[in-house]
Amino acid sequence: MMPAAEAGFFHVGKTVSCAALFLLLAACPKPAVAQATSAPDADAMNMAHMNGAGGAAMQGALGPYAMTRDASGTSWQPDSSPAQGVSFAAGDWDLMAEGYINGIYDVQGGPRGANKTFSQSMGMLMGQRPVGERGTWGLRAMMSLDPLMGANGYPLLFATGETANGSTPLVDRQHPHDLFMELATTYSYRLTDKSSVFVYGGLPGEPALGPTTFMHRLSGMDNPEAPITHHWLDSTHITYGVLTGGYVHGQWKIEASAFNGREPDQYRSDIESPKLDSYSARLTYNPTADWSLQTSWGSLHSPEQLTPGVNEHRVTASGTYNLPFDDNNWATTFAWGRKMNDPGHTLDGFLLESEVVLHDKHTFFARAERAGEDELFDGSPTLGGQVLTVSKISVGYIRDFHVTGHLKFGVGGVVDRYAYPASMDGAYGANPTSGMMFVRLKL
Numbered sequence: 001m002m003p004a005a006e007a008g009f010f011h012v013g014k015t016v017s018c019a020a021l022f023l024l025l026a027a028c029p030k031p032a033v034a035q036a037t038s039a040p041d042a043d044a045m046n047m048a049h050m051n052g053a054g055g056a057a058m059q060g061a062l063g064p065y066a067m068t069r070d071a072s073g074t075s076w077q078p079d080s081s082p083a084q085g086v087s088f089a090a091g092d093w094d095l096m097a098e099g100y101i102n103g104i105y106d107v108q109g110g111p112r113g114a115n116k117t118f119s120q121s122m123g124m125l126m127g128q129r130p131v132g133e134r135g136t137w138g139l140r141a142m143m144s145l146d147p148l149m150g151a152n153g154y155p156l157l158f159a160t161g162e163t164a165n166g167s168t169p170l171v172d173r174q175h176p177h178d179l180f181m182e183l184a185t186t187y188s189y190r191l192t193d194k195s196s197v198f199v200y201g202g203l204p205g206e207p208a209l210g211p212t213t214f215m216h217r218l219s220g221m222d223n224p225e226a227p228i229t230h231h232w233l234d235s236t237h238i239t240y241g242v243l244t245g246g247y248v249h250g251q252w253k254i255e256a257s258a259f260n261g262r263e264p265d266q267y268r269s270d271i272e273s274p275k276l277d278s279y280s281a282r283l284t285y286n287p288t289a290d291w292s293l294q295t296s297w298g299s300l301h302s303p304e305q306l307t308p309g310v311n312e313h314r315v316t317a318s319g320t321y322n323l324p325f326d327d328n329n330w331a332t333t334f335a336w337g338r339k340m341n342d343p344g345h346t347l348d349g350f351l352l353e354s355e356v357v358l359h360d361k362h363t364f365f366a367r368a369e370r371a372g373e374d375e376l377f378d379g380s381p382t383l384g385g386q387v388l389t390v391s392k393i394s395v396g397y398i399r400d401f402h403v404t405g406h407l408k409f410g411v412g413g414v415v416d417r418y419a420y421p422a423s424m425d426g427a428y429g430a431n432p433t434s435g436m437m438f439v440r441l442k443l
């Protein structure tokens with residue numbers, strides 16, 4: 001197999017200087033989209049739907065498959081997913097940068113709602129290079145300026161999990177993400193033209209548990225609201241200490257992780273000391289270029305710092321379907337997560353989300369969720385400790401304008417409606433409507 005860097009990826013040597021800052025990257029000249037000069041292991045990669053710049057002959061970070069399959073942590077998405085961000089080469093390294101910054105006005109309705117103006121962001125730089133005949137070494141850094149929004153995050157009805165001050169839980173609020181969301185490295189070793197073994201280590205990193213995390217899922221990444229099922233599905237995406245090992249064979253991947261079960265604390269700008277006290281395993285199958293399916297199981301030691309005596313077992317299953325058509329892309333994810341608190345309740349969460357991007361200008365997105373919650377009324381004599389089933393539906397739209405070759409400026413909005421038991425009307429009102437208006441810059 002030809003080293004990936006020579007295999008038709010575009011070479012823009014001088015862009016090395018652009019690598020550090022994604023805003024600088026936006027100003028870089030748009031690299032020409034090169035045709036693949038050869039297709040190593042073409043039979044092993046499903047080339048049917050390859051679209052997007054640079055992906056055509058690139059191998060994935062974890063094995064001999066199309067690079068477009070790689071998503072957050074060691075998770076997979078459909079091979080037909082469009083390449084994100086900006087790709088370029090520097091020496092033996094193939095690099096990719098992506099990011100966005102949202103400026104948001106948030107209005108959550110009803111008596112428990114609140115308003116807030118804040119910004120939310122993510123910037124990511126990934127690189128990989130061949131090592132010897134069969135090895136691939138990868139590095140990944142992902143950061144966020146979310147800590148600037150304040151330790152108590154932003155108002156989001158029915159979102160629970162983590163803490164702002166170390167003493168009270170965040171309820172009806174989404175926690176900010178940490179400054180360092182992922183600092184990780186991978187090494188994969190190709191056994192045959194179809195199979196490989198790999199290791200992944202991160203501080204912080206994402207263990208093999210759940211679907212691709214929401215800010216990287218094509219079906220939901222443009223919705224500025226975190227899913228209220230985040231802590232049922234993908235809340236482990238920032239974990240201070242992760243070691244994963246896995247095996248890839250064709251369309252299949254099996255992997256297991258040891259990781260720190262504790263969620264990040266309220267200090268969002270530090271790097272917490274690693275621990276490996278929790279375990280997970282995940283089986284992923286991409287049956288066609290347009291599908292990615294996973295099921296996973298995890299045992300989390302003491303995830304919540306406010307209830308350290310409670311452990312959690314989690315099972316998830318999800319499927320993502322991606323359909324590129326003309327210069328458009330439509331992605332849909334269904335996911336189920338079951339939290340089994342020990343001691344405590346067994347709680348199910350369901351998510352269905354979909355997003356279609358038309359001509360890189362119009363983004364329509366929607367998300368429906370349903371979750372059994374027991375943290376909304378902590379300490380209440382009537383509803384405290386009960387499992388209450390809450391449903392939420394969100395619909396939104398973004399209009400993007402191209403600023404430079406890689407940078408888009410967008411204006412968007414999202415509206416939310418809910419359903420919940422009438423016993424909650426006193427706290428949440430009979431019929432609240434929430435929403436966000438936002439502007440964004442996106443690579």
Ligand SMILES: [Cu+2]
Nearest residue numbers: 177230235237
């Ligand atoms: Cu999160």
